[in-house]
Amino acid sequence: MQVSRIDESTIKILLDANLYDLVVIQKTFYWYLKDYVITVKAIPENDIQIILEKLEIPLTNSDIDKLTTRIKRDLFDFMLRNKIHQETKNVRDLIIAKAFSDTDEFDEMPPGTLRDTVDENKFK
């Protein structure tokens, strides 16, 4: 991640598109909308450029350092969230389908029989 100042209230961030999904970038910078005008665009050499323009007071160098730390942490968190989502979306769909199914279409067959729900007879 490369961060550079454009003017007193604007910074430019370059991210490697091979490392960061666009959805991760969008979800991360969505939370910066309160304080910044944000522009995201793809640029040559497979980079993504993000321009953050502060809405109120100018950015000091210290602000930029803190902002960079925050952005790195948020990008990392949203990468984790994306990974969780990708790995678990099918199970989530299954849980919801089972939860709202009005029939036993999605039910698993319970062990044993009605009179022997733990199948104890099998071991006698």
Added chain:
Amino acid sequence: MQSNSIKEFRSFKKADFFSKSTPEFYLLPFRFIQLSEYKELIVNDLGDFLLVPSGTVEKVVNKKIDPSSELYMDLIAGHFISETPIPSLIDVMATKYRTRKSFLDGFTSLHIFVVSLRCNHSCHYCQVSRVTGSKLEYDISFENLELAIQHMFCSPSPHLTMEFQGGEPLLAFEKVEFAILRAKELNKQHGKNLNFVICTNSTVISDDILDFLKIHEVLISTSLDGPESLHNANRPKTGAQSFNLVIEGINRFRKVLGKDRVSCLMTTTVKSLDYPKEIIDTYLEYGFSNVFLRPISPYGFALKNYRKNEYETDRFLDFYKSGLEYIIELNKKGVFFTEDFTVILLQKIFTVFPVGYVDLQSPAGLINSVIVYNYDGYVYASDESRMLAESNDFTFRLGHVRDTYRSIFYGEKAKKIADHSVIEGLAGCSDCAFQTYCGADPVYHHAVFGDMEGVRPLSEFCKRNMGVFLYLFNLLDTRYDEVFPIFSSWIKHSLRRQA
């Protein structure tokens, strides 16, 4: 006993199963947030949560958790990871999910009847455009009231609550009387569990009214904003001091109906923010064991006077935290007293049972849980929706009582609202750790942003809820032994009342 004679039950795994050095596990859906420098909070769709050391989520996602650790067992038990691609307890998980969403089963159960817009108070934060007591054209007609009651009985819910609001509903008592008697008559065919609530300022009471309310077991919800000076400043009334009248009214209601049938709500104005302790003391002094520290809403007259009532969410959160700390101290001294918003959230956090609080539901409580029949016969998706209509915004007007039940409850407007009511699909909410416990509130976001979804980083609704959730989970993390017994007693008390 020889080892080969030990019966094997499928619920127990053999010892070598636990000695695997590199177990494979699979992630189950969950979300997380950094709670503090040292702790992360992880929450799943079922409401199960774990407070874990910072960096744990990364280890879980990268499958670097020691299988012999307590954390591993907690993650398995809490349905955050599974040792099989499809967890063996998936049906249990589905049942928990279904229970959390079971408020949808009955569809609309709370039916609000605005019987009159007339009022004898002139509160500057009032969310409806109250009119003076003489304008009879602001009362609902008997014809529209009858049609509204017919709609109510079309609801599939086995439990129906008729809530009478205003203005001041007791200024149009003949309409309340008609509605209750008519509903009881119709209920002979329908056999619903029918409840009645009147939201009143308690200043318009007669012996006849009290007798009727007692016979029909009506619940009273009234307004008490805090100590005398604060209440009277918030709720001016021509010719008399509101506070004394309200206290007198509460006492009369309690004497006839019973103490537990009278409840109070307060509204937090700018003035209130400095007096959390005094507000709670007033509630205690007059025999209440709970208070709802609720913020002002930007609708109707409240929006017109919003500048006067506007305050930073941070100030409200300070007010809430001071109030909650004071209430916790009271409980530690043996005084049972609860804060209603906290109880709602705690019940959502610690149980799977839905809470009848429409602001924090997904899909949102509009239409699904509540509907409003206004004094002019128009039907609105929620109480806040009709308040919005008082400033000429009819976005959430679903139709008129003359229209069919289907066109009102399942029409195009209802579908459009439903599209924006599911928190699981909203930008900002879809990844939020508190999603399972929170709600969408399309009316608030429409009122503030002009669209039903809004922008979460700019939303005071989001900021406030997030602030309260973070505060509560931090209390549970850092002061568990002190606060959990108190919170637990609140949840048990709340569940007993709902049973």
